[in-house]
Amino acid sequence: MKKGASLYLDGITVTFDGFRALNNLSLIVEPGELRAVIGPNGAGKTTMMDVITGKTKPDSGTARFGDHDLTRLDETRIANLGIGRKFQKPTMFDALTVFENLELALKAPRGTLAALHWRLSGEARDRIEEVMAETGLMDRAKDRAGILSHGQRQWLEIGMLLMQDPELLLVDEPVAGMTDQETEHTAELLRRIAGKHSVVVVEHDLEFVRALGRKVTVLHEGSVLSEGPIEQVQEDPRVIDVYLGR
Amino acid sequence: MPGISALRFNLRLGLVVLIFVLLLLPPVLNALPAGHPLRISDFVVAVTGKWICYAILALSIDLAWGYAGILSLGHGAFFALGGYAMGMHLMRMIGNRGVYGHPVLPDFMVFLGYKELPWYWLGFEYFPFAMLMALLVPGALAGLVGWLAFRSRITGVYLSIITQAMTYALMLAFFRNDMGFGGNNGFTDFKDLLGVPLNTPSARAGLYLAALGALLITLLISAYTVHSKFGRLLIAIRDAESRVRFLGYDVTAFKLFVFVLSAMMAGLAGALYVPIVGIINPGEFSPGNSIEAVVWVAFGGRGTLIGAILGAFSVNALKTWLTSFAPDLWLLVLGALFIIVTLFLPRGLIGLGWRRRS
Numbered sequence: 001m002k003k004g005a006s007l008y009l010d011g012i013t014v015t016f017d018g019f020r021a022l023n024n025l026s027l028i029v030e031p032g033e034l035r036a037v038i039g040p041n042g043a044g045k046t047t048m049m050d051v052i053t054g055k056t057k058p059d060s061g062t063a064r065f066g067d068h069d070l071t072r073l074d075e076t077r078i079a080n081l082g083i084g085r086k087f088q089k090p091t092m093f094d095a096l097t098v099f100e101n102l103e104l105a106l107k108a109p110r111g112t113l114a115a116l117h118w119r120l121s122g123e124a125r126d127r128i129e130e131v132m133a134e135t136g137l138m139d140r141a142k143d144r145a146g147i148l149s150h151g152q153r154q155w156l157e158i159g160m161l162l163m164q165d166p167e168l169l170l171v172d173e174p175v176a177g178m179t180d181q182e183t184e185h186t187a188e189l190l191r192r193i194a195g196k197h198s199v200v201v202v203e204h205d206l207e208f209v210r211a212l213g214r215k216v217t218v219l220h221e222g223s224v225l226s227e228g229p230i231e232q233v234q235e236d237p238r239v240i241d242v243y244l245g246r
Numbered sequence: 247m248p249g250i251s252a253l254r255f256n257l258r259l260g261l262v263v264l265i266f267v268l269l270l271l272p273p274v275l276n277a278l279p280a281g282h283p284l285r286i287s288d289f290v291v292a293v294t295g296k297w298i299c300y301a302i303l304a305l306s307i308d309l310a311w312g313y314a315g316i317l318s319l320g321h322g323a324f325f326a327l328g329g330y331a332m333g334m335h336l337m338r339m340i341g342n343r344g345v346y347g348h349p350v351l352p353d354f355m356v357f358l359g360y361k362e363l364p365w366y367w368l369g370f371e372y373f374p375f376a377m378l379m380a381l382l383v384p385g386a387l388a389g390l391v392g393w394l395a396f397r398s399r400i401t402g403v404y405l406s407i408i409t410q411a412m413t414y415a416l417m418l419a420f421f422r423n424d425m426g427f428g429g430n431n432g433f434t435d436f437k438d439l440l441g442v443p444l445n446t447p448s449a450r451a452g453l454y455l456a457a458l459g460a461l462l463i464t465l466l467i468s469a470y471t472v473h474s475k476f477g478r479l480l481i482a483i484r485d486a487e488s489r490v491r492f493l494g495y496d497v498t499a500f501k502l503f504v505f506v507l508s509a510m511m512a513g514l515a516g517a518l519y520v521p522i523v524g525i526i527n528p529g530e531f532s533p534g535n536s537i538e539a540v541v542w543v544a545f546g547g548r549g550t551l552i553g554a555i556l557g558a559f560s561v562n563a564l565k566t567w568l569t570s571f572a573p574d575l576w577l578l579v580l581g582a583l584f585i586i587v588t589l590f591l592p593r594g595l596i597g598l599g600w601r602r603r604s
Contacts (some may be wrong), residue, residue: 053492055488074491075488075491075492076491076494076495076496076497079491079492079493079494080494084492085492087489091486091489092486092489093478093481093482093485093486093489094485095481095485096478096481096482100478103475103478104475104478104479104482104490104493105493110494110495110496111496111499112476112499112500112503115474115475115476115479115500116471116474116475116476117474118474118475118476160493164493164494
């Protein structure tokens with residue numbers, strides 16, 4: 001069930017006022033892969049996401065998604081290529097209901113006139129309900145997103161990503177502030193999503209990364225320090241030194 | 247839950263019907279014979295007709311500000327441009343009945359030594375052309391300013407300042423005699439519209455009902471827009487613009503669409519306003535007018551449509567009443583009103599009755 005393009009970053013460097021947020025970063029994510037990216041604060045995890053989604057332009061290096069050069073496209077175009085992003089701080093539309101948030105994210109024509117004439121089809125409704133069931137938000141459909149609990153907001157945002165049906169999902173710190181049970185639920189959700197989509201998860205929480213049980217990339221000071229299965233990475237003396245040792 | 251939201255919907259619909267029924271009264275009661283105790287004076291009909299035009303302007307501001315978060319402090323410019331388009335038609339309709347009796351040129355052009363009509367006056371003798379321009383000129387200006395601002399992601403207070411500068415610049419331009427729009431005197435002494443003399447009861451009633459019809463149509467267009475997925479996207483853009491971009495929507499196109507639509511509604515309001523009040527001059531471009539219109543919307547309750555209409559009527563009623571005995575106090579009261587609403591009634595008048603989706 002693998003589909004889509006692979007993500008290819010090579011030699012990416014980003015500098016903010018002389019500070020190197022990313023330093024010659026290289027990373028490849030295959031279609032259908034679930035990849036965890038870990039690293040201490042300031043390692044460049046969020047900047048890496050910004051480069052992939054077009055929010056930040058790199059000073060040098062190559063960022064490709066399939067045949068597309070991501071460094072030349074803006075956020076809207078990149079989103080329409082099939083790269084969806086969940087932000088570190090859950091960002092959604094608080095004044096709209098859970099259902100409406102998902103409806104806006106649903107893969108459908110994105111033009112102004114299409115939005116004016118949009119009618120919710122039975123098929124679209126089924127798809128939204130499917131995602132609400134998958135993310136455990138079925139009974140909150142008519143509640144405004146602004147009154148959801150923290151965990152539910154995280155799931156709604158993952159649900160919005162699923163509605164976009166992207167080829168690649170970028171998920172930034174999905175379990176920050178979650179209870180153990182919620183964390184477990186989220187890991188299960190992401191494992192289920194991977195395979196149909198490629199998923200890159202940025203996370204601090206090692207328990208969670210262990211629960212995902214897939215390939216791990218460790219970032220440090222803007223470049224890749226180590227890469228491999230979690231067991232192997234945990235044994236790496238450089239990783240222990242900069243990250244686990246602290 | 248569905249019961250409550252249905253009740254809210256019915257309350258709102260009831261309020262709309264009530265407003266329109268009440269607004270039908272002035273021209274009807276004005277038609278009663280003189281001396282009848284229920285008769286409403288010509289003055290009240292004219293003033294209420296003016297407020298209806300203001301309500302359309304308020305509606306247009308609510309669409310851009312209340313829903314899409316575009317706080318324009320220059321909507322008075324779109325209103326005035328629509329008014330000038332109508333004014334140009336009315337000037338052409340004076341014909342040879344002007345003071346100088348020139349068959350083509352308006353008085354001020356004869357006075358300033360014009361030999362022929364400037365090219366941009368051509369076509370305004372046709373009513374449909376003038377009405378079209380009353381919509382297209384404000385729409386084109388909004389399209390240009392919006393395109394420049396939105397594609398550069400200028401939002402918030404910076405956008406407000408740009409729109410304020412826009413109306414101020416237009417005011418200075420229209421004050422100039424060599425612009426060909428009558429300088430600081432603007433246009434007045436209109437005679438008739440569509441062959442009907444403006445000072446007759448039937449013209450007054452006709453203009454009033456045209457304005458009321460326009461209010462109903464713009465309300466229906468606005469309601470359709472905000473209740474579609476387009477409207478939910480406007481709210482999304484207002485609350486988290488960059489998130490909408492990451493969903494793959496072209497935010498600039500959506501903002502531009504609603505800004506142009508809103509400017510055209512304001513232009514329509516201005517075009518209806520001019521024959522009712524009988525004058526248009528560059529004072530209509532003054533920045534204060536635009537700000538006052540924003541206060542109407544804030545007072546009534548933004549992001550509700552009906553609140554904008556209520557705000558326009560109630561603030562203007564207050565203004566008419568207050569300025570009849572203490573005109574100097576008005577700006578102070580207006581400022582105080584804005585502060586009170588911001589601090590204590592963030593949802594405006596409409597928020598007193600019910601709230602949008604609890």
